[in-house]
Amino acid sequence: MKMIPVASVKLTDAEIAAMEAVLRSGHLISGEAVRTLEERFARQVGAAYGVAVSSGTAALHVAYLALLEPGDEVLVPVFTHISTASMVHFAGGKAVLCDVDRKTFTISLEDAARKVTGRTRAIAPVHLFGNACDLEGIQRFAAEHNLKIVWDAAQAHGTRYDGRDIGSFADCVTYSFYPTKNMTTGEGGMLVTNDEKLYERGKLLRGHGQTRKYYHESLGLNYRMMEVSGALGLEQLKRLDEFIARRRHNADFLSKRLGKVEGVSVPFIPEGVEHSFHQYSILLDLDRFKCSRDEFVAELRTEGVETAVHYPRPVNLQPAFAADQVRAPNAEWLSERIMSLPVHPALTDADLDRVCSAVAEVARRNYR
Ligand SMILES: *Cc1c(COP(=O)(O)O)cnc(C)c1O
Numbered sequence: 001m002k003m004i005p006v007a008s009v010k011l012t013d014a015e016i017a018a019m020e021a022v023l024r025s026g027h028l029i030s031g032e033a034v035r036t037l038e039e040r041f042a043r044q045v046g047a048a049y050g051v052a053v054s055s056g057t058a059a060l061h062v063a064y065l066a067l068l069e070p071g072d073e074v075l076v077p078v079f080t081h082i083s084t085a086s087m088v089h090f091a092g093g094k095a096v097l098c099d100v101d102r103k104t105f106t107i108s109l110e111d112a113a114r115k116v117t118g119r120t121r122a123i124a125p126v127h128l129f130g131n132a133c134d135l136e137g138i139q140r141f142a143a144e145h146n147l148k149i150v151w152d153a154a155q156a157h158g159t160r161y162d163g164r165d166i167g168s169f170a171d172c173v174t175y176s177f178y179p180t181k182n183m184t185t186g187e188g189g190m191l192v193t194n195d196e197k198l199y200e201r202g203k204l205l206r207g208h209g210q211t212r213k214y215y216h217e218s219l220g221l222n223y224r225m226m227e228v229s230g231a232l233g234l235e236q237l238k239r240l241d242e243f244i245a246r247r248r249h250n251a252d253f254l255s256k257r258l259g260k261v262e263g264v265s266v267p268f269i270p271e272g273v274e275h276s277f278h279q280y281s282i283l284l285d286l287d288r289f290k291c292s293r294d295e296f297v298a299e300l301r302t303e304g305v306e307t308a309v310h311y312p313r314p315v316n317l318q319p320a321f322a323a324d325q326v327r328a329p330n331a332e333w334l335s336e337r338i339m340s341l342p343v344h345p346a347l348t349d350a351d352l353d354r355v356c357s358a359v360a361e362v363a364r365r366n367y368r
Pocket residue numbers: 055056057058080081083084126152154155176177178187188189
């Protein structure tokens with residue numbers, strides 16, 4: 001039986017040819033392709049400016065460095081990739097870990113409100129799995145407490161909120177182009193913003209503060225994107241709308257079938273949100289099943305369906321953050337029940353049909 005993979009990256013001949021042309025040109029770092037990708041990607045997500053960098057992690061680091069003073073606190077959800085929190089520390093700040101909402105999986109403003117202090121300078125909401133955060137609620141919260149907002153959209157290329165792409169919101173939005181994300185450049189990322197000063201600051205931080213050769217206006221890092229990555233990104237960008245449409249179709253297919261399976265909750269989509277389905281994550285009602293989530297995952301594998309768990313351990317329970325002694329009951333509850341099913345654009349309806357049948361079968365076998 002052929003295994004249905006939880007992620008799949010298949011490059012086209014056009015993508016490979018575009019990368020090969022760069023390799024043959026000998027211009028290997030930040031040239032025309034990277035500059036064009038910055039312009040086109042920013043335009044695609046409704047932002048004025050883009051700063052291409054070497055990863056989503058680098059985009060977060062640059063954003064925090066641009067906005068924080070040493071000792072500043074940033075409100076960060078615990079149900080996310082570690083970098084949303086860890087990069088705050090490498091920018092001299094402190095990540096203040098907040099719980100998430102059980103339905104949307106995004107930052108809980110109720111918990112965030114309890115954690116605001118005189119040193120809180122920013123909030124870093126994550127559009128997790130391609131769902132949109134409560135953008136209006138967060139903007140109101142940020143205005144009330146005078147906070148900057150760094151939106152982590154590493155999983156949310158193409159997500160819309162009230163008809164507007166989430167990439168167009170202030171103060172800045174960071175993306176990742178890691179292979180399994182909604183589009184890829186291999187390693188890569190981008191910070192987009194409508195704020196010209198932040199854009200200029202981002203470019204300096206990315207490239208050693210250099211404004212002309214060996215002239216350093218300020219200190220910075222080397223977070224340049226490779227030119228081959230830029231060339232791949234430009235080709236992938238042409239396919240982004242189609243990728244997202246396919247992800248939405250796949251999610252819709254899964255929810256129609258799995259919505260009827262007892263003990264399984266399908267993803268919640270808030271009113272006005274166009275989810276991009278970087279991940280399609282279901283929750284298991286553990287009271288209904290004899291098995292644990294990990295056993296459910298193992299049984300699905302024997303049925304030929306590969307899955308993944310995002311995230312098995314929230315940031316507050318990572319050894320690296322243990323000293324903070326934060327509890328996040330909702331994220332901890334989610335981490336025991338959640339699993340991601342295949343939803344990527346390379347799936348056929350026949351694959352999706354098999355995924356649904358396998359989930360229904362494993363559920364049926366395990367009811368108590
Ligand atoms: C992938 C991811 C990142 C990091 O991006 P890299 O390109 O892997 O460095 C940051 N935040 C979230 C939410 C992510 O999913």
